[in-house]
Amino acid sequence: MNQTPVAVRARMARAQDAAAMLGFLERHLWRRTVTDPALLEFCAERLAAGTLRGGMIEEVHNRADDPLVLSAVGASAFVTDEAIAEFLTGDRPMGALDMLLKAGRGEGGILARESDIAAGNSGPGLNLLVIGFAHRYDNPEDPRCRALLARAIGHFVEAHSGFLLKQAAREDPEPVAGVLISSGMREIRRYRLGEMEIALTHRRRDDALPIFPDSITSQILAHAPPIIRFSPAQRGLLELASQGMTDEEIGAALDISINTVKRTWKLIYERVEERAPQVIGPRPAGTAHVRGAERRRHLMSYLKQHPQELRPH
Template sequence: MADSIAGFRICKKLDNFAESCNILKGYFSSFGAPAKQGDAMTWREMCEADLTDCFNIEPRHMGAEIVGYEPALKIWRLLVRSRCFNSVVIESSTPKHMKRIVASGSSVFVTPDFATQELERPRPYLNSRILASIASKRSVILPESVLCGEDIHCPVDLVVLNGDYLNDSLSQDELDEVHMLLPFTFMEAHLGYRLNRILIEWTGETQRQFHHSSGVWRAVETYAQEDRGLSIMTRKDALSVSGSVAAALFQYQEPILHLHETDKHLLAESLRGGSDSELAARMNLSLASIKKRWLSLFQRVAEVQPTLVPGHREQSWSSYRGPQKRHHILSYVRSHPQEIRPFRWYSGKEL
């Protein structure tokens, strides 16, 4: 587990984006894939009901210093529904304990002006300024239109809001698994975006060591009296560490399928696994609607990338076995996550 504690480092050099994604998917399938029966730890997206438990782990990351606790909680409830917000909750269950949240992480895309301002004038309480901007109707959250492709050539800046775990109440084996899951679920959530700079305000020495042991985070400022500090990761930082998995975050490829929102929704749910009946239940659609969406997706993909659809040259290709076509498309999307970014289907109003 030495490499897991090092965060974003593995021994193999990653030569291209697709290879990076495939290797990471192998890690994900080995360490706590969602809803695997019998796993000690599983992960999923954060929801509103998780917020209190998540901030009980590390209250300082809530960002309530300016607006106060209740307004901050209200803003977080909006954030968890935004496409500009990514998150993970890691849960542990044992024979002695019911399922409980042992770690959580979240991030938000911000405007380049805000990221530049924070780097030029670093101060404590980064999260609180983000929440205060939303409360004042002068949000520094990146407009969703940028993520949705209206300006796809513009790199985006990211702030990691939290990456916290129960340090004192976990066994060493549990800590090792959390140390592995947090960075790799972070990768899973952010691969496929055109990233520019990643900022984080860490709290406490344990968290500082956890991030900086990877070698890819660079210190910007330390606020000794507050027991906090600002760190940054850029493409240059990630590539400077030989064999760094984090380099894959900055190896962006243009999407070629140009999928509709409904297509992205279908593929994102399919990547979680399950039959068409299970997809229908999760998406609140009829089974017939799911099958109709698959057929429409096959037809659109065949128009722009026909090699992904087996039987596309056959006169009756539309009757070609659906599972085979689905397998090819899902395999491609797994190694090219930019095709379905932003990953999340629902969204609230612009923050």
């Protein structure tokens, strides 16, 4: 049977993905069981609140028995100044996992709260800590692995662009570590975890960035303030729409009726027309509104180029 995927797709993890996210990282990165009911509930709550962010990279196969295969997972969080300083100066392997476990046990002063993220995104900036990233391929030279990593790195940029970051830190095995270092992350130290060599990397916003403006590091540290300033409910809908969801799928994911979805879209367009009418484009002569499909296409294109509009402020 052909094992080559026909597509690789990425999406943000939701509360119901907590078990799959943690289980995948346990098997492919941490190599030990850390999940208990309390940690699972904690992560599900934080994913729902947006204070823990997860990426789910799935390979789509052309077969009826198992068309979707979860092939890579990433998890990240915005953390306090004290927490990232402890992570950077600590000498224990998987220090980011230690931070998650401490937060899951109820230790405060580690993960930023929703209000902290909004305030940091409007003022002093945020500390991004990648809790972990792993994929299922043993051979990094496998063409399927290359395609998977390309999409995963692209999704990492999509998931974190638009936030006002003052620094970012992460631990990664090769070849991901090498890609990030070549993009401008600074290697702090390396250690071995079983057969894997892990690099801890870090980058501050005020450090000199690579000359290439489209590098991974440059993209996540670039920032401009939002113009439209959507409400939290509007941002939640738009983030799902930006992942390609239909209105019916958005309603199911947010647990709201299709009428509420449509009403939210109406309020979104009204806000855009009031604050940035050029985004949707001029109305055709003799009509009251730009057609719905055209409005959505223009808005989604704008949000892809201006992800700060989807971030808390």
